[in-house]
Amino acid sequence: MYVILMYDIMMDEKSAKVQRHTFKTCKRYLTHIQKSVFEGNLSELNLMKLKSELKKYIRHDKDSLLIFKSRDEKWLEKESLGIEDDKTSNFF
Template sequence: MYVVLMYDIMMDKDGAKVQRNTFKICKRYLTHIQKSVFEGNLTELNLMKLKKELGQYIRDHKDSLVIFESRDEKWLTKEFLGLKDDKTSNFF
């Protein structure tokens, strides 16, 4: 399945650690395309692993993480405004 993930971490006293760990976990599974946005193909099992690992750091009352899922990337379109980044070439 094709996944687009984005997160927003509250930068309080523990925020830097949460953000660093969240970034590292996402980077292991997906392609980093922009600040806190990642994309890529994952199996159901890897998506479950990703969510479990992230669940150890994302704080329910302070942080936000959104995962968009699609069966296939061909159903997604992408439009650029401003600088176009080649790392986002996974979308058509």
């Protein structure tokens, strides 16, 4: 399945550690697109692993993480305004 993941970490004294662990975990599974946005194809099992690992770091009372899922990336259309750093060619 095709996944777009984005997170927002609340800035406080522990946020640097949370952000670092979250970023490294996402980078192992997905392609880093922009700041806290990742995309890529994952199996159901790898998506479950990713979410399980992220639950260790995301603070449910301060941070947020969104995951959009689609059966196929070709169902999505990408439009960019401003500087475009196209790290993937998954969108048409």
